[in-house]
Amino acid sequence: MNEVKKIDYADDGQFCSGHVACAGCAEALAMRVILNSVGQNAVGVVSPSCSAVILGGHPLSSARIPFLHGTLESAAASASGIKRALRAQGKDDTTVLCFAGDGGTYDIGLQALSSAAERNEDILYVCFDNEGYMNTGGQKSSSTPSGAVTGSTPLGKATQKKNLIEILAAHRIPYIATVSPSHLNDMAAKMDKAKAIRGTKVIIVLIPCLPGWGVADHAAVSTARLAVESGVFPLLEIEDGLRTRMHPEHKIRPIDAYLAQQKRYRHLSEADRAALQAEVDANWARLSAQAAL
Amino acid sequence: MNDLTSPLWTNLTSRERITGTWRSALPNYQNQPSPCLNACPVNGRIAEWIGQVKKGDTKGAFVTLADNNPFPAIAGRICHHPCETACNRNELDETVGICSLERFVGDAALDQGWGFPAPPAELAQSVAVVGGGPAGLSAAYQLRRYGFRVSLYESKSALGGLMRWGIPAYRLERAVLDGEIARITAMGVDVHLNAEVGDADALAALRREHDAVYLATGASLPKKLPTLDYAAGWVVDSAEFLAAPADQQSARTGDHVLVIGGGSAAMDVARTARRLGRTVTVLTLEPEGSLPAQKVEVDEAAEEAIRFVSGAMLQSAEAGDGAVTLNCIRVAFSKGERPGAFRVDPVAGSEFALSVHTVIPAIGQDADLQRWAGLLEATGPVIAAGKDWQTSTPGIYAGGDVASMARFVTQAVGMGKEAAHAIARALAPDIARAVPAELPEVGYDRINIAYQEPHGRTHQRLTEVAERLTTFDEVQQPLSADEAKSEADRCFSCGSCIYCDNCYFYCPDMAIARLGENGYEVDPDYCKGCGLCVAECPTGSIHMAKDDNA
Ligand SMILES: Cc1cc2nc3c(=O)[nH]c(=O)nc-3n(C[C@H](O)[C@H](O)[C@H](O)COP(=O)(O)OP(=O)(O)OC[C@H]3O[C@@H](n4cnc5c(N)ncnc54)[C@H](O)[C@@H]3O)c2cc1C
Ligand SMILES: Cc1ncc(C[n+]2csc(CCOP(=O)(O)OP(=O)(O)O)c2C)c(N)n1
Ligand code: SF4
Ligand code: SF4
Ligand code: SF4
Ligand SMILES: [Mg+2]
Numbered sequence: 001m002n003e004v005k006k007i008d009y010a011d012d013g014q015f016c017s018g019h020v021a022c023a024g025c026a027e028a029l030a031m032r033v034i035l036n037s038v039g040q041n042a043v044g045v046v047s048p049s050c051s052a053v054i055l056g057g058h059p060l061s062s063a064r065i066p067f068l069h070g071t072l073e074s075a076a077a078s079a080s081g082i083k084r085a086l087r088a089q090g091k092d093d094t095t096v097l098c099f100a101g102d103g104g105t106y107d108i109g110l111q112a113l114s115s116a117a118e119r120n121e122d123i124l125y126v127c128f129d130n131e132g133y134m135n136t137g138g139q140k141s142s143s144t145p146s147g148a149v150t151g152s153t154p155l156g157k158a159t160q161k162k163n164l165i166e167i168l169a170a171h172r173i174p175y176i177a178t179v180s181p182s183h184l185n186d187m188a189a190k191m192d193k194a195k196a197i198r199g200t201k202v203i204i205v206l207i208p209c210l211p212g213w214g215v216a217d218h219a220a221v222s223t224a225r226l227a228v229e230s231g232v233f234p235l236l237e238i239e240d241g242l243r244t245r246m247h248p249e250h251k252i253r254p255i256d257a258y259l260a261q262q263k264r265y266r267h268l269s270e271a272d273r274a275a276l277q278a279e280v281d282a283n284w285a286r287l288s289a290q291a292a293l
Numbered sequence: 294m295n296d297l298t299s300p301l302w303t304n305l306t307s308r309e310r311i312t313g314t315w316r317s318a319l320p321n322y323q324n325q326p327s328p329c330l331n332a333c334p335v336n337g338r339i340a341e342w343i344g345q346v347k348k349g350d351t352k353g354a355f356v357t358l359a360d361n362n363p364f365p366a367i368a369g370r371i372c373h374h375p376c377e378t379a380c381n382r383n384e385l386d387e388t389v390g391i392c393s394l395e396r397f398v399g400d401a402a403l404d405q406g407w408g409f410p411a412p413p414a415e416l417a418q419s420v421a422v423v424g425g426g427p428a429g430l431s432a433a434y435q436l437r438r439y440g441f442r443v444s445l446y447e448s449k450s451a452l453g454g455l456m457r458w459g460i461p462a463y464r465l466e467r468a469v470l471d472g473e474i475a476r477i478t479a480m481g482v483d484v485h486l487n488a489e490v491g492d493a494d495a496l497a498a499l500r501r502e503h504d505a506v507y508l509a510t511g512a513s514l515p516k517k518l519p520t521l522d523y524a525a526g527w528v529v530d531s532a533e534f535l536a537a538p539a540d541q542q543s544a545r546t547g548d549h550v551l552v553i554g555g556g557s558a559a560m561d562v563a564r565t566a567r568r569l570g571r572t573v574t575v576l577t578l579e580p581e582g583s584l585p586a587q588k589v590e591v592d593e594a595a596e597e598a599i600r601f602v603s604g605a606m607l608q609s610a611e612a613g614d615g616a617v618t619l620n621c622i623r624v625a626f627s628k629g630e631r632p633g634a635f636r637v638d639p640v641a642g643s644e645f646a647l648s649v650h651t652v653i654p655a656i657g658q659d660a661d662l663q664r665w666a667g668l669l670e671a672t673g674p675v676i677a678a679g680k681d682w683q684t685s686t687p688g689i690y691a692g693g694d695v696a697s698m699a700r701f702v703t704q705a706v707g708m709g710k711e712a713a714h715a716i717a718r719a720l721a722p723d724i725a726r727a728v729p730a731e732l733p734e735v736g737y738d739r740i741n742i743a744y745q746e747p748h749g750r751t752h753q754r755l756t757e758v759a760e761r762l763t764t765f766d767e768v769q770q771p772l773s774a775d776e777a778k779s780e781a782d783r784c785f786s787c788g789s790c791i792y793c794d795n796c797y798f799y800c801p802d803m804a805i806a807r808l809g810e811n812g813y814e815v816d817p818d819y820c821k822g823c824g825l826c827v828a829e830c831p832t833g834s835i836h837m838a839k840d841d842n843a
Binding site (some may be wrong): 007013021029184 | 303304305306315318451480584744745794795796799801803818819821822823824825828829831842
């Protein structure tokens with residue numbers, strides 16, 4: 001009962017050393033789990049983002065599967081086309097994967113994703129949500145949470161993080177899940193589940209961006225863990241846009257420790273922090289009610 | 294992986310890039326000492342043997358324990374356990390019950406009859422050990438493990454020292470004491486009982502006959518209160534009282550016994566007298582809550598209806614017919630600089646009297662330095678011994694109560710062990726154990742608490758008070774196997790790798806390889822030095838070391 005629970009997915013070498021992610025980057029850590037879960041029979045599309053940088057550097061690739069480097073607007077559309085082409089060739093069992101950032105998902109690629117979701121295209125869409133345009137130097141996106149400082153919101157963002165999960169749920173796609181680099185078994189299990197489902201699957205991965213959020217090189221995992229434990233980033237699954245499951249079912253701490261690990265929240269006043277806490281509490285209460293249905 | 298050769302396609306993996314050059318620090322796997330190990334008087338590898346208990350390997354745990362202490366069942370009962378005070382788990386909820394786990398392992402070893410292996414080879418050199426208490430027995434054990442010939446001289450009729458003649462059976466069952474001593478003598482110790490080494494000449498003769506001598510004669514002289522007439526029939530010496538069989542103890546004590554002193558020995562005298570059906574009062578200089586005895590001893594004594602008169606001093610005693618009147622006064626007590634030093638100031642007008650039948654002073658023992666005068670120098674109240682426990686006479690080593698004011702069984706065991714290794718370094722340097730390297734301690738900040746859940750400690754049960762007072766049976770009951778497993782699971786394994794693979798899985802650069810039984814290896818070509826592996830290690834078994842070679 002008190003034993004350290006082992007991480008038990010198998011690393012088959014689908015993601016390679018020598019990539020150029022920042023030292024300590026949780027996105028590379030998550031890509032390791034995701035690519036090994038997806039396996040060899042897969043084709044990927046990646047939109048301009050940190051993941052494109054981590055995967056690439058032509059002619060080298062850190063992935064063992066082919067990736068098409070597309071445009072920021074079109075990841076879901078490109079993936080849809082690839083899936084249909086594969087199906088026409090009788091290769092329907094090949095997984096088509098999308099890697100995109102939050103900018104390429106919440107903002108610039110939303111139209112393509114919405115269309116693919118509406119058509120329930122058989123794609124596995126992974127959004128690496130580092131809450132900003134990070135490989136271009138750290139500007140805000142619609143995923144940046146309220147209060148967070150970015151290069152383009154020097155006083156802290158005035159509006160809330162866009163609720164992409166509810167937008168996606170409204171499309172009634174078969175599977176939506178959130179995963180965190182602090183919970184690798186959960187991430188691997190949700191990937192396995194998503195892989196087995198036909199239709200549009202979206203996985204949102206929380207990525208504490210080291211330079212973007214002002215987090216220490218060794219602290220991406222602990223920051224993500226605090227986000228989960230404080231309810232800032234609930235781990236959930238939504239099936240068919242209707243059935244919500246949360247795990248863990250309880251948040252166990254206030255947001256203070258989470259905020260304290262990040263420079264982007266350093267300027268917050270007591271009142272700002274209380275407002276953020278209230279936002280987290282309200283979101284959690286709404287989700288819990290949804291999960292109880 | 295793909296066989297497309299057009300320059301439009303990627304054709305090599307990123308492993309061509311040696312990103313290890315980015316690094317300025319490299320993780321280093323090293324099992325470093327836990328706070329419990331450093332606090333333990335025998336420096337037992339606690340994280341390691343508790344890890345073995347976790348896995349159900351009780352025999353392995355015994356072997357690890359016995360490397361530093363041949364008395365796990367004894368220590369598991371009566372050690373003052375500074376390890377538990379130092380335990381990192383205190384910061385999360387409550388200390389790991391190290392001592393109760395040690396007893397669990399020690400009891401299993403006795404039940405299963407596990408013994409100690411014969412030495413790898415018999416050596417020609419011989420060592421004389423004088424005194425068969427914990428210090429002498431520990432030294433004899435470690436010396437026999439090397440293969441030295443060991444002759445042990447003990448003035449009494451049985452081995453054990455104060456573990457036999459001081460600590461009562463209700464805290465340390467005699468079968469346990471006998472069992473753990475027999476395991477040592479079975480290694481081939483040449484034991485001489487009723488063999489007092491009388492004086493400095495006799496000791497010097499032993500030195501000539503042997504390649505080294507270890508002196509562990511304890512502290513046998515009772516400290517005396519000037520206000521008491523020790524010749525009076527109603528005054529009983531505490532050491533004699535505790536060493537005597539129960540019928541003689543009964544014969545020497547009246548209905549109401551006053552014990553003077555607040556240490557372990559005083560508690561033992563008081564609780565023994567209670568078991569003989571006496572009314573018992575304990576008079577201590579120290580105020581309530583700061584007695585030198587262990588807290589559990591004081592608590593258990595209080596449960597047994599022993600009355601404490603604390604923060605007071607005896608001024609004079611008058612024998613009347615049948616009863617003795619003791620004139621006492623309240624005192625202000627303050628601790629001195631040195632351990633054991635103190636100062637008392639009587640509070641004017643606070644005089645009071647007690648009426649009792651027997652007085653047993655138990656205020657401590659002094660080492661007999663006079664006996665060795667001319668041969669061994671003293672520092673203060675003990676025989677002088679250097680870092681390697683060698684006395685002023687080369688080849689004569691000393692330890693335990695005779696050479697130290699750290700007066701606990703496991704302290705004596707630790708000193709005996711250290712002296713044995715020092716003797717081995719002098720006599721057989723090739724095979725002797727080196728002085729362990731000083732490594733930084735794994736503090737609480739190096740334990741990743743995310744992998745631990747708060748979980749209260751499982752305490753040992755005590756027998757009911759009414760039942761306790763009718764026998765000399767042990768009060769503390771052992772942990773069951775399930776309880777021991779659950780308690781062992783609470784240990785963070787500070788500084789002791791548990792092969793959880795966290796470091797392997799949390800590396801974003803796949804720079805850590807698993808080598809099975811040989812642990813893990815960092816690939817310097819790809820490690821960027823982020824420190825995630827260190828941060829996510831639950832046990833503090835890796836640390837970042839500066840790396841200028843990258
Ligand atoms: C009543 C009491 C209770 C205690 N309770 C605890 C406890 O709960 N926990 C704890 O950790 N510590 C306890 N202690 C302290 C602990 O017992 C001692 O610190 C420890 O036993 C010292 O070990 P030692 O080997 O140095 O000496 P001893 O145990 O005193 O052994 C010395 C041995 O040398 C023999 N000897 C002496 N002179 C000669 C000679 N000239 N020739 C041959 N042999 C000789 C003696 O007969 C004796 O067997 C207690 C002490 C007392 C008095
Ligand atoms: C239409 C368009 N606008 C701008 C860019 C420049 N651009 C490339 S990546 C990027 C940031 C993308 O942010 P996000 O999707 O969150 O990925 P991250 O870098 O944070 O991983 C931008 C703005 C572009 N490629 N296309
Ligand atoms: S948690 Fe275990 S290893 Fe760490 S100090 Fe406590 S008993 Fe020792
Ligand atoms: S996690 Fe990997 S890259 Fe980071 S310090 Fe450890 S071995 Fe090096
Ligand atoms: S993370 Fe686990 S396997 Fe790695 S050093 Fe720490 S305890 Fe050992
Ligand atoms: Mg982004």
